[in-house]
Amino acid sequence: PSPKSSSSGAIGNPPKSESVLMTSRDGITTITLNRPAKKNAITLQMYEDILLAMNAASQDDSTITVFTGNGEYYSSGNDLANFTDNPGGLKLSEDGNLPLRKFVDTFIDFPKPLVAVVNGPAVGITVTLLGLFDAVYASDRATFHTPFSSLGLSPEGCSSYTFPKIMGPSKAVEMLIFGKKITAREACARGLVTEVFPDGTFQEEVWARLKAYAKNPPNAMRIAKQVIRSSEKEKLHAVNAEECRILEERVLSEECINAVLNFFSRKARL
Amino acid sequence: PSPKSSSSGAIGNPPKSESVLMTSRDGITTITLNRPAKKNAITLQMYEDILLAMNAASQDDSTITVFTGNGEYYSSGNDLANFTDNPGGLKLSEDGNLPLRKFVDTFIDFPKPLVAVVNGPAVGITVTLLGLFDAVYASDRATFHTPFSSLGLSPEGCSSYTFPKIMGPSKAVEMLIFGKKITAREACARGLVTEVFPDGTFQEEVWARLKAYAKNPPNAMRIAKQVIRSSEKEKLHAVNAEECRILEERVLSEECINAVLNFFSRKARL
Amino acid sequence: PSPKSSSSGAIGNPPKSESVLMTSRDGITTITLNRPAKKNAITLQMYEDILLAMNAASQDDSTITVFTGNGEYYSSGNDLANFTDNPGGLKLSEDGNLPLRKFVDTFIDFPKPLVAVVNGPAVGITVTLLGLFDAVYASDRATFHTPFSSLGLSPEGCSSYTFPKIMGPSKAVEMLIFGKKITAREACARGLVTEVFPDGTFQEEVWARLKAYAKNPPNAMRIAKQVIRSSEKEKLHAVNAEECRILEERVLSEECINAVLNFFSRKARL
Numbered sequence: 001p002s003p004k005s006s007s008s009g010a011i012g013n014p015p016k017s018e019s020v021l022m023t024s025r026d027g028i029t030t031i032t033l034n035r036p037a038k039k040n041a042i043t044l045q046m047y048e049d050i051l052l053a054m055n056a057a058s059q060d061d062s063t064i065t066v067f068t069g070n071g072e073y074y075s076s077g078n079d080l081a082n083f084t085d086n087p088g089g090l091k092l093s094e095d096g097n098l099p100l101r102k103f104v105d106t107f108i109d110f111p112k113p114l115v116a117v118v119n120g121p122a123v124g125i126t127v128t129l130l131g132l133f134d135a136v137y138a139s140d141r142a143t144f145h146t147p148f149s150s151l152g153l154s155p156e157g158c159s160s161y162t163f164p165k166i167m168g169p170s171k172a173v174e175m176l177i178f179g180k181k182i183t184a185r186e187a188c189a190r191g192l193v194t195e196v197f198p199d200g201t202f203q204e205e206v207w208a209r210l211k212a213y214a215k216n217p218p219n220a221m222r223i224a225k226q227v228i229r230s231s232e233k234e235k236l237h238a239v240n241a242e243e244c245r246i247l248e249e250r251v252l253s254e255e256c257i258n259a260v261l262n263f264f265s266r267k268a269r270l
Numbered sequence: 271p272s273p274k275s276s277s278s279g280a281i282g283n284p285p286k287s288e289s290v291l292m293t294s295r296d297g298i299t300t301i302t303l304n305r306p307a308k309k310n311a312i313t314l315q316m317y318e319d320i321l322l323a324m325n326a327a328s329q330d331d332s333t334i335t336v337f338t339g340n341g342e343y344y345s346s347g348n349d350l351a352n353f354t355d356n357p358g359g360l361k362l363s364e365d366g367n368l369p370l371r372k373f374v375d376t377f378i379d380f381p382k383p384l385v386a387v388v389n390g391p392a393v394g395i396t397v398t399l400l401g402l403f404d405a406v407y408a409s410d411r412a413t414f415h416t417p418f419s420s421l422g423l424s425p426e427g428c429s430s431y432t433f434p435k436i437m438g439p440s441k442a443v444e445m446l447i448f449g450k451k452i453t454a455r456e457a458c459a460r461g462l463v464t465e466v467f468p469d470g471t472f473q474e475e476v477w478a479r480l481k482a483y484a485k486n487p488p489n490a491m492r493i494a495k496q497v498i499r500s501s502e503k504e505k506l507h508a509v510n511a512e513e514c515r516i517l518e519e520r521v522l523s524e525e526c527i528n529a530v531l532n533f534f535s536r537k538a539r540l
Numbered sequence: 541p542s543p544k545s546s547s548s549g550a551i552g553n554p555p556k557s558e559s560v561l562m563t564s565r566d567g568i569t570t571i572t573l574n575r576p577a578k579k580n581a582i583t584l585q586m587y588e589d590i591l592l593a594m595n596a597a598s599q600d601d602s603t604i605t606v607f608t609g610n611g612e613y614y615s616s617g618n619d620l621a622n623f624t625d626n627p628g629g630l631k632l633s634e635d636g637n638l639p640l641r642k643f644v645d646t647f648i649d650f651p652k653p654l655v656a657v658v659n660g661p662a663v664g665i666t667v668t669l670l671g672l673f674d675a676v677y678a679s680d681r682a683t684f685h686t687p688f689s690s691l692g693l694s695p696e697g698c699s700s701y702t703f704p705k706i707m708g709p710s711k712a713v714e715m716l717i718f719g720k721k722i723t724a725r726e727a728c729a730r731g732l733v734t735e736v737f738p739d740g741t742f743q744e745e746v747w748a749r750l751k752a753y754a755k756n757p758p759n760a761m762r763i764a765k766q767v768i769r770s771s772e773k774e775k776l777h778a779v780n781a782e783e784c785r786i787l788e789e790r791v792l793s794e795e796c797i798n799a800v801l802n803f804f805s806r807k808a809r810l
Binding site for chain 2: 149151164167170172176178189190246253255256259
């Protein structure tokens with residue numbers, strides 16, 4: 001179990017967590033999902049730890065923030081135990097919203113260039129959030145999968161807006177509604193991924209590039225991101241709010257409850 | 271000549287038409303353009319039959335709706351005889367608008383996943399509407415052609431908005447203004463088409479995939495589509511209204527009248 | 541030094557400039573950057589000459605307007621001497637805005653199909669403006685480079701809006717924030733370029749195609765462009781205004797001043 005974070009995200013005070021690591025060097029702060037035995041599935045505690053890490057990264061003196069996973073997977077997404085561990089299936093925040101809403105808002109508002117280093121397969125929320133990143137580098141071992149419909153769920157992470165914008169509706173819907181899993185090369189051709197690297201040289205090539213990028217004037221990069229994001233920030237927050245409103249209904253639907261029960265009964269039989 | 275439809279689109283009461291067929295099985299309702307001797311060109315009657323079929327499909331118990339063509343062509347688009355068969359060149363609906371406006375609105379508002387199975391060449395309105403579909407599977411024999419300018423006409427089907435969004439203005443304008451005909455592979459690289467299949471295995475591969483997709487929880491798919499569409503539905507209706515307003519002027523322009531006359535005089539000489 | 545323009549852009553009265561040429565034939569008006577010894581870098585005078593040429597082209601009887609460069613380069617972009625030649629680093633227009641704002645507005649509002657014939661490497665503003673063109677044909681010798689961050693600057697030419705829309709944020713930001721230079725084939729895959737041609741046959745193939753396109757009915761083409769542009773013209777003007785507001789601050793920043801000084805001191809040492 002990951003320890004509670006001891007920090008409110010102040011500068012130099014990153015979260016002390018085993019499942020979400022945070023390191024900083026060469027002008028780059030890296031947030032690493034570190035639960036490899038569970039394919040880096042994200043627990044409720046990890047959502048909170050990621051938020052703390054994002055807040056710390058937004059204020060430290062790094063110029064670029066990187067998101068990655070430890071081990072074979074980037075992340076298998078939301079830990080489905082989150083549904084069953086909360087009696088009633090749903091835990092709302094103090095403000096009456098899904099915790100997901102604040103989580104996604106943090107990615108919308110993040111003030112520095114945010115880069116995903118996708119080291120392996122990515123699922124669910126860790127795929128949809130990529131539409132809010134500034135660059136996405138992927139190993140050729142990575143795959144991208146958003147099986148919302150089969151779980152009775154609906155798209156989040158602003159993907160209902162960003163995916164059709166990035167790849168056109170005909171390719172976005174195949175992923176978001178029909179749950180088609182795509183390869184790293186397909187994701188790159190569709191514009192979700194910036195560039196794909198052979199797995200053998202992935203880490204070496206990507207980090208060399210990121211270190212070079214981190215040497216650009218920091219204010220220029222931060223302000224360029226602000227200009228780019230400003231033309232749709234309001235829209236993104238509205239989309240996030242609407243997606244969460246719908247999802248709140250979906251997690252209580254019979255389709256979703258049956259799908260989650262099936263998932264765990266299949267696991268139990270193995 | 272296709273018989274009048276006898277239905278107002280109520281459930282289980284699809285239009286009785288020879289030129290627009292409607293079948294339902296495996297959770298999929300299929301609407302087929304069936305005028306192969308005329309390359310599935312769409313007559314005024316067929317526009318009405320398609321609307322009735324869409325209304326029926328939106329209310330039946332299928333989970334996915336498919337649009338396709340019978341024979342060698344997907345569709346050669348609007349039957350140009352529609353212009354000459356209406357003295358004055360233009361027939362408005364009772365509400366004073368082009369019938370096209372209501373036709374396109376039906377595609378904007380369609381509540382279930384809508385898939386195009388493009389079995390051969392597609393022209394005009396049957397190409398532009400693809401930007402409103404949720405998935406587009408194409409045979410490698412298919413081509414995509416929108417020769418509006420050479421006919422003195424202007425883009426419709428929301429393509430003036432969806433095409434630049436899907437493929438960027440530099441590729442959209444080449445199709446919409448310069449009338450460049452593109453191949454299925456080009457359309458796929460541009461994001462208009464989801465995936466291309468060899469013609470020999472096209473039907474088999476596409477229908478196997480669609481049957482699998484149709485097994486997803488139906489409410490989840492319907493709601494996911496609603497979330498995706500909601501962020502731009504208002505914009506799409508506004509674009510459709512503006513495109514129809516402009517087109518109403520264009521069909522009465524000298525450029526258009528001369529182009530249509532030339533088309534028929536060329537045909538007559540053959 | 542290029543002579544002052546003698547014209548206010550009235551029909552048949554193109555600017556008399558050595559560095560910005562204007563010719564008209566076969567229904568196509570061509571504006572050529574003609575400062576090959578300086579890689580077609582754009583001086584303050586050339587910005588004015590281009591505006592005059594654009595105004596003349598918008599009103600003459602051509603149907604298509606083409607933008608191209610003479611020599612090995614398309615253009616190396618804004619001549620950095622523009623910064624140092626103006627004490628204080630910044631010269632505002634009479635209306636208190638950056639001259640850039642009016643310059644970009646002219647591209648947003650241009651009423652006819654506007655085609656870039658990218659004969660070689662393109663840098664900075666001549667790359668970002670491509671997002672406002674209706675077609676972009678490139679030699680396979682062309683490259684596309686927007687090194688704003690390394691100069692302490694921020695994106696302009698509406699690229700903060702058009703680039704993410706065309707190629708998705710993950711590929712747009714790599715160019716606009718990290719300054720990645722891309723090839724013609726990459727730019728084509730990303731949707732910034734319509735089509736790439738081998739350099740040996742580039743001029744021949746492109747001009748044959750343009751001459752054919754120029755034979756389409758001129759009103760139909762002009763009105764189709766108007767329909768396509770109208771759905772985002774207001775947004776584009778707002779983006780341009782915001783980009784110029786930010787850029788006004790950036791050109792006076794320490795990061796920018798240092799970067800420009802370094803550029804000239806490196807040049808002086810060669």
